[in-house]
Amino acid sequence: MKLLKDILYGVGLNAVSGDTNVLINQVHFDSRQIGMDDVFVAIKGLQVDGHKFIAKAIDAGVKAVVCEVMPEMVINGITYIQVKDSQQALAVMAANFYDNPSKNLKLVGVTGTNGKTTISTLLYNLFKSAGYKVGLISTIKIMVDDKEFATTHTTPDSLTINKCLDLMSQAGVEFCFMEVSSHGLHQKRAEGLHFQGAVFTNLSHDHLDYHKTFAAYRDTKKLLFDGLTKTAFALTNLDDKNGAVMLQNTKAKKLSYSLKSMTDYRGQILERQLDGQLLKVDDNELWTKLIGDFNAYNILAIYAVAIELGLERLEVLRLISELQTVDGRFQYFVSKNKITAIVDYAHTPDALKNVLNTINTLRTGNEKVITVVGCGGDRDKSKRPVMGHIASEMSQQAIFTSDNPRTEEPATIIQEMEAGVEPQNTRKVLSIENRRQAIRTACKLAVANDIILVAGKGHETYQETNGVRTEFDDFKELKIALKEIEG
Numbered sequence: 001m002k003l004l005k006d007i008l009y010g011v012g013l014n015a016v017s018g019d020t021n022v023l024i025n026q027v028h029f030d031s032r033q034i035g036m037d038d039v040f041v042a043i044k045g046l047q048v049d050g051h052k053f054i055a056k057a058i059d060a061g062v063k064a065v066v067c068e069v070m071p072e073m074v075i076n077g078i079t080y081i082q083v084k085d086s087q088q089a090l091a092v093m094a095a096n097f098y099d100n101p102s103k104n105l106k107l108v109g110v111t112g113t114n115g116k117t118t119i120s121t122l123l124y125n126l127f128k129s130a131g132y133k134v135g136l137i138s139t140i141k142i143m144v145d146d147k148e149f150a151t152t153h154t155t156p157d158s159l160t161i162n163k164c165l166d167l168m169s170q171a172g173v174e175f176c177f178m179e180v181s182s183h184g185l186h187q188k189r190a191e192g193l194h195f196q197g198a199v200f201t202n203l204s205h206d207h208l209d210y211h212k213t214f215a216a217y218r219d220t221k222k223l224l225f226d227g228l229t230k231t232a233f234a235l236t237n238l239d240d241k242n243g244a245v246m247l248q249n250t251k252a253k254k255l256s257y258s259l260k261s262m263t264d265y266r267g268q269i270l271e272r273q274l275d276g277q278l279l280k281v282d283d284n285e286l287w288t289k290l291i292g293d294f295n296a297y298n299i300l301a302i303y304a305v306a307i308e309l310g311l312e313r314l315e316v317l318r319l320i321s322e323l324q325t326v327d328g329r330f331q332y333f334v335s336k337n338k339i340t341a342i343v344d345y346a347h348t349p350d351a352l353k354n355v356l357n358t359i360n361t362l363r364t365g366n367e368k369v370i371t372v373v374g375c376g377g378d379r380d381k382s383k384r385p386v387m388g389h390i391a392s393e394m395s396q397q398a399i400f401t402s403d404n405p406r407t408e409e410p411a412t413i414i415q416e417m418e419a420g421v422e423p424q425n426t427r428k429v430l431s432i433e434n435r436r437q438a439i440r441t442a443c444k445l446a447v448a449n450d451i452i453l454v455a456g457k458g459h460e461t462y463q464e465t466n467g468v469r470t471e472f473d474d475f476k477e478l479k480i481a482l483k484e485i486e487g
């Protein structure tokens with residue numbers, strides 16, 4: 001239990017009706033989870049207005065309500081707090097409620113269109129193997145040192161973030177690596193957190209359904225850097241054309257990494273193979289199992305963060321060379337029939353292009369690249385023709401299929417992907433709605449030395465249709481289908 005006035009510390013209050021000197025059990029923003037003596041924060045959402053549920057929350061026993069619009073009738077004994085921005089208020093209240101846990105550990109946020117999970121997860125693994133207690137908040141999972149928790153978002157709501165940071169703090173965690181998505185920043189899920197550092201990976205086409213313009217998307221990412229204090233570090237990828245923009249208004253120590261120009265952290269690719277690549281980082285050579293130019297960037301970012309957080313250079317290089325790939329990120333195996341099967345979470349045009357580029361640079365002869373790919377439903381529609389174009393242009397065979405249709409018609413999504421295929425590439429495209437059938441067809445079409453890329457779902461273990469998630473795992477499907485062919 002905590003006093004409401006302490007929970008509200010630092011929240012800009014427009015108006016107060018009632019007593020703030022009351023004990024509160026828990027902070028909530030969802031009337032379906034509310035209990036006795038809680039405070040309910042009403043948020044205007046995209047689907048519904050949380051203010052509609054104030055009466056329901058009061059019926060359920062809340063002591064206080066935080067809202068942007070005061071109800072016409074106030075009830076005696078209930079405290080009403082009017083704020084300008086409920087999402088922001090929620091984030092500050094969440095941090096206060098859990099005693100600002102982000103101050104008890106070194107928190108590093110990673111933002112950008114692609115690479116957040118890879119960098120955060122690898123940093124978690126690296127610091128674990130260096131012997132530290134570490135936390136992770138990522139698309140795949142939340143880790144409180146060795147304890148794993150399931151997650152629903154890349155960047156969870158501010159209450160969940162602070163609750164997890166509190167658990168980490170209690171467990172003696174020293175470092176936490178966290179993905180900070182553009183939705184998370186826009187919805188102020190990470191507001192009020194004390195970041196020791198922030199990393200920008202890259203910016204390319206995604207989520208324009210939500211942010212509307214590319215400039216708005218970029219400026220949202222930049223908020224992470226704008227909010228840093230001068231004791232933090234701000235690390236950016238200078239080879240991305242928006243990299244320098246991120247550092248424009250930050251008070252933090254400005255740092256950059258690049259494969260192309262002289263920067264604080266500079267790398268070079270010396271050798272590329274299917275099972276790894278040789279990099280030059282500073283003046284040292286470094287072998288990594290992670291392949292692709294995009295992973296060379298990820299490795300440089302990891303190296304820079306580890307050094308900025310106080311680890312010793314040579315030790316960092318040694319630990320990086322031992323890092324394994326992240327689930328669903330260029331995860332591959334070679335079948336008995338010598339077919340290489342790759343699963344990758346590429347679900348943006350840029351990621352798909354990068355992965356196919358990497359595969360194409362590794363081709364040694366006439367082997368076919370067969371790409372199985374779909375686009376998510378209820379997500380940015382404008383990326384569909386672009387991804388259709390890339391898959392058909394950069395592979396010898398493309399199979400368009402479903403990837404979490406959600407509430408949309410799978411056939412319509414596929415048609416939108418087909419619209420991006422150039423006339424000369426149409427003969428290379430097959431459309432098979434059922435993802436299992438699509439993967440099986442790819443396996444049947446493959447012969448020795450061919451490469452199958454199944455893109456878009458990576459680590460996901462489900463296919464979501466109309467709110468129902470059915471078990472589905474690209475990697476397992478490939479294993480089964482290729483085994484069947486082996487006979």
Ligand SMILES: CC(=O)N[C@H]1[C@@H](OP(=O)(O)OP(=O)(O)OC[C@H]2O[C@@H](n3ccc(=O)[nH]c3=O)[C@H](O)[C@@H]2O)O[C@H](CO)[C@@H](O)[C@@H]1O[C@H](C)C(=O)N[C@@H](C)C(=O)N[C@H](CCC(=O)O)C(=O)O
Binds near residue numbers: 043044045053156183
């Ligand atoms: C588009 C988006 O981000 N939506 C998020 C948003 O939902 P919303 O605005 O639709 O909320 P709403 O349903 O209108 O409800 C408004 C308010 O009323 C409350 N409510 C609602 C119903 C009720 O009975 N009682 C009640 O109190 C809700 O709890 C909420 O506070 O606020 C919700 C609560 O925090 C989020 O769960 C929800 O994430 C949805 C599920 C989602 O799919 N988000 C994705 C797009 C997302 O955030 N993705 C990024 C990663 C993107 C990337 O790859 O870069 C992420 O960080 O995960």
Ligand SMILES: Nc1ncnc2c1ncn2[C@@H]1O[C@H](COP(=O)(O)OP(=O)(O)OP(=O)(O)O)[C@@H](O)[C@H]1O
Binds near residue numbers: 117201346
């Ligand atoms: N630094 C990078 N630059 C470009 N593409 C990358 C980079 N790192 C990974 N990728 C590609 O993007 C895909 C997604 O990578 P990852 O999961 O690390 O990104 P993310 O930013 O966490 O994505 P999400 O927005 O879904 O959380 C990978 O499977 C790979 O194809």
Ligand SMILES: N[C@H](CCC[C@H](N)C(=O)O)C(=O)O
Binds near residue numbers: 375377379
């Ligand atoms: N974080 C991304 C993941 C997309 C993964 C893809 N498999 C899909 O379902 O569209 C999103 O929620 O937009």
Ligand SMILES: [Mg+2]
Binds near residue numbers: 118138139140154179
């Ligand atoms: Mg992620």
